[in-house]
Amino acid sequence: MNIKKITNPLSLLLIFGILITACQSSENRQEGVETASQEATTYNEQYRPQFHFSPAKNWMNDPNGLVYHDGEYHLFYQYNPFGDTWGHMSWGHAVSDDLVHWEHLPVALEEENNVMIFSGSAVVDHNNTSGFGSADNPPMVAIYTGHHTDQELQDQRIAYSTDNGRSWTKYEGNPVLDEEMANFRDPKVIWHEGSQQWVMVVALPTEYKVRFYGSENLKEWNLLSEFGPSGATGGIWECPDLFELAVDGDSDQSKWVLQVDLNPGGPFGGSGSQYFVGEFDGKTFAQDPDTEGETRWVDYGKDFYAVQSYDNIPENNGRRIWISWMNNWQYAEQIPTSPWRSAMTIPRSLSLQTFDDGIHLVHQPVQELQQLRGEHHQFEQQEISGASDLLAEVSSNGNQLEVIASFSVDEADTVGFKVAQGTSEETVVAYDAVNGYLFVDRTNSGQTDFNENFAGVHKAPLKQVEGEVKLHIFIDRSSVEVFGNDGRVVITDRIFPSDGSDGISLFTTGGSAELQSLDIWQLNSSWN
Structure with missing residues (x-):
């Protein structure tokens, strides 16, 4: 359009308005991330998590591109630079050297040319198979879904960085994998040593399947196999x-874990995450026969979705670590937070352990979180019956806590904690000994009326171990994460209590229980 030929004043005003809006949008896109480091000095709004990652402002969902490189853990994530609800999907970016303290960086991959940047993964191409870097400076390569907004099409694309993720170039030959499908997304790419190739697992959401592809250079992909349907199929499959992992810590015995999210169809409605245990030979994933017909949930809470594990963690570290989006699509855009919306779970390290009903995935909070521990309260060998005042001295500052407790259930029907407790609010975290499950009850946890699907009781089956139950709880202003019996089961839930609802207390119903040990730490903020 030639502005010089337009003489209508209203047309000129319209054109200049468009130009000004475009400039402001560009500025806002960067402001949402670049000013985050300044805003993090306060980071103290109501419901703002203090030791969970959250963006300084605007909308966030799935963690993407989790990769370790040159001393930094990279966290990319689905991000809307223009608002606090879903849209304009791009990759936000943050880095950390300890998984606890995060530095916000500018948006890494931006929506452009009618293509949103949907979820995906990242790898370090050590052998420079892609040719994007060199032997001395191997490139970091992001593999993501291109979601077309002008047609019903999703394809797989790549971008690369040779400066440790600070700047990115989208591959001129994109897309690298296009099956001309409307629903074909969320590529997770790994290097498979046995077959000496890159392997991509990508979701076919409406078919309840995942596909495996192989590549020598990250640019050209060949179909290897499919897996599914299996397990839970009550909603679309996403984010594989x-x-x-070694089984029981034995380096001579290992199994492969295939994790797949689904929405809806989670254990208590809406979003959920399931996993399969089996073998993978570089081409085909074979689920262990004794687990067929089962659904194994990664987390029994309402707010654990789109989990992804870190790639390229050094062998001397030896851990498989992952992070999940702490939200649920039933109410994700309605949770009462501002100027940001959504948070990530705490990072968790994974293992496979053998129990009497087979091999299960176990996750534990990463040890790096212990550096946030502050004031410590310790109790041992206390009988608990009914409502207890044992924790009165810590009940006035209970919205940033780590709690580790071991109970002998004895005569009690139920034993546990009331957290985020106020005059008329409480979140119950307890063990039901009669029915054998751990539960979180957030029906009276504070703000719950923003969506009819929010309030509820979420249960995880848990057996006592020699008459005892162990709870490891993290409370952070607007979240509760509960690890039962050293991570045998986990429940992750958001809560939105009123100011002043920060108490914590012990209780039993139906009889007494013996508190064997209890450690409570006030946790410092990771943002200051």
């Missing part, structure tokens, strides 16, 4: 992950 694939990794190998």
